[in-house]
Amino acid sequence: MIRFNQLGYLPDAPKAAVYCGPRVIDPPLFRVTDATGQTVMERAATAPGRTFGSCISAYRLDFSEIRKPGEYRIAVDAVVASIRIRANAYAGAADTLLYYMREQRSGYNPLFKTVVHIRDGIVVDDSARAGKFVPVTGGWADASDYLQYVMTSANATFVMLMAYRDHPRAFTDHFDARGLPEPNGVPDVLDESRHGLEWLVRMFPSDSEMYNQLGDDRDHTYWDLPPTDSADYGWGKGKERPVYPCTGRPQGLFKYKNRSDGFASTAGKYASTFALAASLYAKRDAAFAAKVRRKALAAYAIGKKFPGVCQGAPGRAPYFYEEDNWVDDMELAAAELYALTHDRKYLTDALDYAAREPMTPWMGADTAKHYQWYPWHNNGHYEIWRNGNVVERNIVAQYYRRGLRAVANRAQNGFLIGIPFIWCSNNLMASFATQAYLYRRMTGDNQFREYEQAALDWLFGTNPWGVSMVIGLPHNGVFARDPHSVVAHEMHVELTGALLDGPVYSSIYRHLLGISLHDRDEYAPFNTGFIVYHDDVGDYSTNEPIMDGTANLSYLLAAMADRNH
Numbered sequence: 001m002i003r004f005n006q007l008g009y010l011p012d013a014p015k016a017a018v019y020c021g022p023r024v025i026d027p028p029l030f031r032v033t034d035a036t037g038q039t040v041m042e043r044a045a046t047a048p049g050r051t052f053g054s055c056i057s058a059y060r061l062d063f064s065e066i067r068k069p070g071e072y073r074i075a076v077d078a079v080v081a082s083i084r085i086r087a088n089a090y091a092g093a094a095d096t097l098l099y100y101m102r103e104q105r106s107g108y109n110p111l112f113k114t115v116v117h118i119r120d121g122i123v124v125d126d127s128a129r130a131g132k133f134v135p136v137t138g139g140w141a142d143a144s145d146y147l148q149y150v151m152t153s154a155n156a157t158f159v160m161l162m163a164y165r166d167h168p169r170a171f172t173d174h175f176d177a178r179g180l181p182e183p184n185g186v187p188d189v190l191d192e193s194r195h196g197l198e199w200l201v202r203m204f205p206s207d208s209e210m211y212n213q214l215g216d217d218r219d220h221t222y223w224d225l226p227p228t229d230s231a232d233y234g235w236g237k238g239k240e241r242p243v244y245p246c247t248g249r250p251q252g253l254f255k256y257k258n259r260s261d262g263f264a265s266t267a268g269k270y271a272s273t274f275a276l277a278a279s280l281y282a283k284r285d286a287a288f289a290a291k292v293r294r295k296a297l298a299a300y301a302i303g304k305k306f307p308g309v310c311q312g313a314p315g316r317a318p319y320f321y322e323e324d325n326w327v328d329d330m331e332l333a334a335a336e337l338y339a340l341t342h343d344r345k346y347l348t349d350a351l352d353y354a355a356r357e358p359m360t361p362w363m364g365a366d367t368a369k370h371y372q373w374y375p376w377h378n379n380g381h382y383e384i385w386r387n388g389n390v391v392e393r394n395i396v397a398q399y400y401r402r403g404l405r406a407v408a409n410r411a412q413n414g415f416l417i418g419i420p421f422i423w424c425s426n427n428l429m430a431s432f433a434t435q436a437y438l439y440r441r442m443t444g445d446n447q448f449r450e451y452e453q454a455a456l457d458w459l460f461g462t463n464p465w466g467v468s469m470v471i472g473l474p475h476n477g478v479f480a481r482d483p484h485s486v487v488a489h490e491m492h493v494e495l496t497g498a499l500l501d502g503p504v505y506s507s508i509y510r511h512l513l514g515i516s517l518h519d520r521d522e523y524a525p526f527n528t529g530f531i532v533y534h535d536d537v538g539d540y541s542t543n544e545p546i547m548d549g550t551a552n553l554s555y556l557l558a559a560m561a562d563r564n565h
């Protein structure tokens with residue numbers, strides 16, 4: 001098989017497909033022909049070629065020197081693939097992600113054309129307000145369940161705002177604030193960000209109430225559509241959902257507890273997202289900008305006072321978001337507050353936090369706990385660079401380089417892939433590529449450019465399965481037809497724009513609780529190696545769409561669509 005980026009290749013970017021063969025062979029010859037059938041390139045595939053997953057031989061077919069846009073065929077003996085080179089390969093791609101974000105909306109949902117989860121929610125856990133109602137309807141369902149987290153939602157909102165700030169030309173206006181198909185004079189990425197911001201404001205209603213999570217895994221008891229969700233949290237089926245505050249102490253209402261010991265991981269995310277929003281909305285909506293500015297400052301002060309993490313709260317199952325780092329979140333918050341206020345103390349704080357975790361710890365590792373190092377790349381270094389002096393810029397660029405080097409050192413295979421295949425590997429892939437892109441923009445150093453492109457190519461089909469990991473991108477491509485989603489399954493809708501969890505180590509897959517395929521595995525021949533992926537509604541580990549991963553990809557796709565990529 002020949003695996004390739006189904007969206008196409010940018011004329012001036014590195015370009016490679018991967019030959020995935022069933023036996024050990026020497027580097028094969030490959031040939032590229034243009035639309036007229038004329039051979040434009042013929043040469044040997046490049047090493048390393050050693051086994052990667054189900055590909056016993058995995059060779060790179062590098063055709064970077066072809067720059068002329070057009071349709072081509074690339075062949076190794078009788079194995080042929082059609083590839084495209086086009087300057088607008090990523091045009092509209094970032095906006096396509098937003099289809100999935102709109103579909104995930106809590107509050108008014110444009111797919112169901114009704115308000116969902118209107119009874120949110122009642123405060124639980126160790127809080128003076130336990131048992132009280134707080135109005136927190138809104139935001140996005142995290143994945144194919146309906147749990148909601150500030151951790152993921154704030155990061156999703158931040159990245160979309162950042163994507164718009166840096167690459168506004170990549171976005172258009174076809175939908176209104178409610179997500180209905182009617183232009184409203186606002187770029188749709190800002191409509192979606194605002195939907196997130198409004199929920200975050202509700203989840204941090206006063207300086208003494210910082211909420212972190214809405215719902216818990218009791219949600220998984222019933223497999224319902226959002227408008228008819230019958231989860232029962234003790235107040236009756238389909239009634240109020242629990243709201244978890246940050247408390248600075250371990251949480252979990254039942255057998256399992258998390259390891260929370262502070263507020264800063266969540267407080268930092270509130271602060272960074274609100275601070276960036278305060279800048280971006282200063283002209284569009286001054287009152288809203290003033291409100292989120294106050295909240296940014298308040299959240300940051302809470303993070304300083306209560307260092308440590310505020311993790312996801314488990315319910316009946318042992319799985320939860322095990323975020324262990326918080327200095328990255330406080331760094332980003334400090335960097336944004338410096339950009340907003342020009343108060344030098346924030347830049348000093350940002351650099352101090354940055355020095356405590358120069359490199360996101362999953363980079364270079366074989367494994368990590370679930371969402372242990374989150375966000376998967378640290379936008380804080382880039383934000384320091386934007387406003388720092390030459391010395392400070394050099395420091396944070398070096399930090400990024402360390403992480404990129406650690407991943408690249410593990411990437412000596414035909415796919416040039418060095419991330420660990422833990423749960424949500426696609427997020428790591430997108431974040432590695434984003435960090436590599438940011439580093440390249442910061443320094444002009446192209447030493448990781450091929451790795452950056454390989455990670456992006458992987459997401460759009462250059463992987464052992466030949467599957468685009470984003471549903472509907474491209475619309476005529478090979479992508480998941482049977483994702484783990486009740487909405488897709490029951491309503492027969494395509495979840496356009498959704499990024500999937502992605503492949504995992506086969507050892508992880510084998511040990512997950514209650515997992516089984518519902519249908520014959522059409523990708524079985526490609527699931528014989530150390531990593532697996534299944535296009536099956538039953539596989540919640542590799543084939544579940546994820547809200548925050550989808551939003552996290554928006555920056556990179558916007559950058560690739562921008563003419564100055």
Ligand SMILES: [Ca+2]
Nearest residue numbers: 175186187188
């Ligand atoms: Ca709009």
Ligand SMILES: [Ca+2]
Nearest residue numbers: 325326374375
């Ligand atoms: Ca963190």
